[in-house]
Amino acid sequence: MKIGIVTDSTSDLPAHLIEKHQIQVVPSILILEGKEYADGIGISREDFYTRLPSLQTKVTTAAPSIGNFLTPYQTLFSQGCDHIISIHAASQLTTILNSARQAAKEFGDKVTIIDSGSLSMGLGFQVLSAVENLESGLQSAIEAVESTKQKLKVIAALDTMEYLKRSGRVPAVVANLGGMLSIKPMVEIKNGEVKPVGVARTTKQNDERLLNLLLEVGEMERLAILHTNAETRAKKLLGEVMKKITIPQDVLFVNVTAVIGTHLGPNAIGFAAVKK
Numbered sequence: 001m002k003i004g005i006v007t008d009s010t011s012d013l014p015a016h017l018i019e020k021h022q023i024q025v026v027p028s029i030l031i032l033e034g035k036e037y038a039d040g041i042g043i044s045r046e047d048f049y050t051r052l053p054s055l056q057t058k059v060t061t062a063a064p065s066i067g068n069f070l071t072p073y074q075t076l077f078s079q080g081c082d083h084i085i086s087i088h089a090a091s092q093l094t095t096i097l098n099s100a101r102q103a104a105k106e107f108g109d110k111v112t113i114i115d116s117g118s119l120s121m122g123l124g125f126q127v128l129s130a131v132e133n134l135e136s137g138l139q140s141a142i143e144a145v146e147s148t149k150q151k152l153k154v155i156a157a158l159d160t161m162e163y164l165k166r167s168g169r170v171p172a173v174v175a176n177l178g179g180m181l182s183i184k185p186m187v188e189i190k191n192g193e194v195k196p197v198g199v200a201r202t203t204k205q206n207d208e209r210l211l212n213l214l215l216e217v218g219e220m221e222r223l224a225i226l227h228t229n230a231e232t233r234a235k236k237l238l239g240e241v242m243k244k245i246t247i248p249q250d251v252l253f254v255n256v257t258a259v260i261g262t263h264l265g266p267n268a269i270g271f272a273a274v275k276k
Contacts, residue, residue: 004076156270
């Protein structure tokens with residue numbers, strides 16, 4: 001059985017892995033100063049985060065349309081695929097999965113839709129686990145995704161509350177942490193929900209707490225260091241971790257896509273880790 005893999009741009013998969021594994025990636029929509037961009041096209045992540053603090057109008061995002069999913073599904077079937085596994089961002093946080101599910105109805109039972117319950121490389125690692133188990137068959141690939149999901153830890157240390165509060169995509173318990181924009185929150189994405197892990201008054205405190213949480217994961221199968229144009233801090237986090245524990249050789253270093261970063265703001269760092 002030939003199986004195709006589809007995901008969306010919130011998976012944050014690096015281009016070389018998308019190409020290597022022939023993954024179809026459906027871009028989400030970024031609406032910036034009245035102009036629509038397909039996520040990752042027309043504006044770089046670096047430019048986006050540089051501009052974000054000075055924008056006069058709120059940046060918004062939108063899910064891809066049903067038609068945006070029909071095209072890659074049709075392409076894969078025309079290339080000889082017998083089945084498609086389509087893995088997407090947490091359904092509690094976006095309607096992306098709903099668009100995929102509606103498109104999949106056009107192909108009967110030939111498309112399996114999976115809710116990752118996560119974002120960024122939390123989703124990306126689930127996609128990679130599916131790809132790496134395709135030769136063992138459909139059921140093995142699906143089980144590999146579920147196994148990865150159960151061992152996943154995704155945490156972000158934000159530089160400000162401002163963008164999280166603007167987003168309207170998080171529970172009040174998170175948005176109202178401390179009641180002040182000046183605090184620096186730490187959040188975890190777990191089972192499709194954004195949950196508070198704690199707050200800090202300074203960037204240094206936040207970075208130290210994030211390091212400790214990453215060390216608590218222990219031995220890892222996969223690791224991605226995530227940031228929103230905070231490369232120096234992110235590299236420091238990676239360096240500190242490497243001093244203390246053995247980490248996977250193929251660590252990914254990802255500047256998070258703008259569609260997610262819109263809600264995090266610039267200068268955030270975090271990690272996605274899969275426990276061994």
